[in-house]
Amino acid sequence: GEDVEQSLFLSVREGDSSVINCTYTDSSSTYLYWYKQEPGAGLQLLTYIFSNMDMKQDQRLTVLLNKKDKHLSLRIADTQTGDSAIYFCAESIWGAGNMLTFGGGTRLMVKP
Amino acid sequence: DTGVSQDPRHKITKRGQNVTFRCDPISEHNRLYWYRQTLGQGPEFLTYFQNEAQLEKSRLLSDRFSAERPKGSFSTLEIQRTEQGDSAMYLCASSLRQGSSYNEQFFGPGTRLTVL
Numbered sequence: 580g581e582d583v584e585q586s587l588f589l590s591v592r593e594g595d596s597s598v599i600n601c602t603y604t605d606s607s608s609t610y611l612y613w614y615k616q617e618p619g620a621g622l623q624l625l626t627y628i629f630s631n632m633d634m635k636q637d638q639r640l641t642v643l644l645n646k647k648d649k650h651l652s653l654r655i656a657d658t659q660t661g662d663s664a665i666y667f668c669a670e671s672i673w674g675a676g677n678m679l680t681f682g683g684g685t686r687l688m689v690k691p
Numbered sequence: 692d693t694g695v696s697q698d699p700r701h702k703i704t705k706r707g708q709n710v711t712f713r714c715d716p717i718s719e720h721n722r723l724y725w726y727r728q729t730l731g732q733g734p735e736f737l738t739y740f741q742n743e744a745q746l747e748k749s750r751l752l753s754d755r756f757s758a759e760r761p762k763g764s765f766s767t768l769e770i771q772r773t774e775q776g777d778s779a780m781y782l783c784a785s786s787l788r789q790g791s792s793y794n795e796q797f798f799g800p801g802t803r804l805t806v807l
Contacts, residue, residue, distance in 0.1 A: 583733070619800075620800070621695075621782070621798040621799055622782065622784075622798040623798075624796075667733050667734075669733075676739055676746060676747050677786070677788075677794075678736040678739060679724075679726070679736065679796065680736065681733030681734050681735070682733050683733050684731075684732070684733050
């Protein structure tokens with residue numbers, strides 16, 4: 580079966596780096612994603628990585644994928660108070676409708 | 692605005708009543724997804740359409756739930772005989788499937804259902 584797990588909470592100081600971790604169980608996963616959800620707002624796709632990649636960098640965001648351990652991480656450099664939100668890891672299998680399976684979310688709190 | 696829209700944004704109903712939600716996807720997106728998100732949890736897949744065809748349904752979608760996308764554009768999700776356990780945020784997403792290339796799912800703001 581599919582299962583995506585994340586830690587519940589992370590607190591960092593403004594300007595520090597944040598690292599949010601995720602583990603998944605489905606080895607068939609084709610794409611892995613990071614979404615951001617702010618109160619009252621819809622889910623926003625931050626970045627995604629194809630399963631044949633180890634790393635992807637996009638401005639302040641760095642995604643690392645360890646397929647052997649089925650571990651995905653999101654590093655946010657120079658974290659700002661505006662980064663405070665809930666971050667969801669998700670996976671999908673391309674060709675199977677691309678339905679997303681989400682983790683439970685990590686609440687990131689950035690202290691000034 | 693060309694994003695995914697959902698209506699209503701909030702719905703309060705009494706147990707046993709029927710409710711219907713609407714989702715308008717991004718124009719020309721051929722895939723439409725419904726997810727449900729309960730408090731403190733991640734979204735869970737319910738069902739999806741490619742054009743007007745409903746191609747997949749989760750086991751979460753009991754027989755009290757029905758979804759349609761009659762003309763391959765907007766979609767409705769109906770819940771009959773609502774129960775308190777149906778209280779959740781119902782999210783709609785759309786994407787454009789073209790060949791085998793990656794396509795992003797764009798999410799709407801959701802409809803928050805409260806069943807009293």
